[in-house]
Amino acid sequence: MIVWLLIAADALACATCQDPDPRRSAIYLDMTVFMSLTPLIAFAGGGLWIWQRTRAIR
Amino acid sequence: MGATMSGSGSRRESPDLRVVHPPPQARRKAVPNEVLGMMMFILTELMLFSGFISAFTISKAQAPAWPPPGQPRLPVEATAINTAILLASGAMLWYAGRRFDKVGPAAARVPLATAVALGLGFVTFQGVEWARLLGEGLTMVGSTYGAFFFLIIGFHGLHVMAGATALIWQGTSLWREKLTSDGFWAGRLFWYFVVLVWPALYWKVYL
Numbered sequence: 211m212i213v214w215l216l217i218a219a220d221a222l223a224c225a226t227c228q229d230p231d232p233r234r235s236a237i238y239l240d241m242t243v244f245m246s247l248t249p250l251i252a253f254a255g256g257g258l259w260i261w262q263r264t265r266a267i268r
Numbered sequence: 269m270g271a272t273m274s275g276s277g278s279r280r281e282s283p284d285l286r287v288v289h290p291p292p293q294a295r296r297k298a299v300p301n302e303v304l305g306m307m308m309f310i311l312t313e314l315m316l317f318s319g320f321i322s323a324f325t326i327s328k329a330q331a332p333a334w335p336p337p338g339q340p341r342l343p344v345e346a347t348a349i350n351t352a353i354l355l356a357s358g359a360m361l362w363y364a365g366r367r368f369d370k371v372g373p374a375a376a377r378v379p380l381a382t383a384v385a386l387g388l389g390f391v392t393f394q395g396v397e398w399a400r401l402l403g404e405g406l407t408m409v410g411s412t413y414g415a416f417f418f419l420i421i422g423f424h425g426l427h428v429m430a431g432a433t434a435l436i437w438q439g440t441s442l443w444r445e446k447l448t449s450d451g452f453w454a455g456r457l458f459w460y461f462v463v464l465v466w467p468a469l470y471w472k473v474y475l
Contacts, residue, residue: 233329237329238326244318244322245319260299260304
């Protein structure tokens with residue numbers, strides 16, 4: 211949701227693919243955000259879990 | 269010379285190096301090596317399936333009709349039951365891990381065997397459905413629809429077979445009382461990934 215708020219309305223027309231269809235351009239943006247956030251969330255989640263376990267055994 | 273002998277002639281004590289540099293001791297690890305390696309592997313697998321889902325979603329959005337006209341419909345209801353079978357397999361393996369850690373390795377044998385049997389049942393069911401779809405004309409080279417279906421679902425099927433093989437191998441180690449807790453943990457992690465990624469694939473590809 212925060213990511214959506216950071217994106218300017220003009221960018222929702224998908225500057226990369228220049229697709230004028232709002233439904234398709236929204237899907238392209240969704241997939242871009244999905245592919246960007248997935249590794250971030252996975253890394254952050256795994257890192258947090260390891261950090262908590264490291265603290266627990268000290 | 270003066271460093272070893274004092275003025276009175278007595279030998280000066282050299283520092284005990286074992287105190288200054290104590291020998292390395294086995295330390296408890298926050299995350300076992302097997303589990304950390306499996307987590308890294310699963311991360312790459314996660315990106316692989318994310319790429320598949322992303323490419324499939326974009327292709328689906330570009331198509332005027334989905335599924336394309338003339339293509340067979342995917343078995344949504346039957347695969348929903350198969351999804352439940354795979355989820356049950358994951359739950360059974362979770363139970364096996366819990367029994368392994370809380371009761372003992374021998375207590376994990378039956379739940380582990382049940383989890384593997386359910387996983388193999390899932391793959392067998394998928395194979396039957398694939399044969400039916402191939403018979404109805406859905407092929408990998410026939411259309412984008414078929415190509416994505418066999419690529420994504422086939423890749424997942426390969427993962428299920430690889431995971432089931434690994435669990436069978438771990439099961440034989442368990443029977444011989446050679447399975448370590450960390451190794452079993454790593455094997456379970458892979459199976460959890462295979463089980464949990466499936467509902468996302470089912471939702472995107474079948475529904």
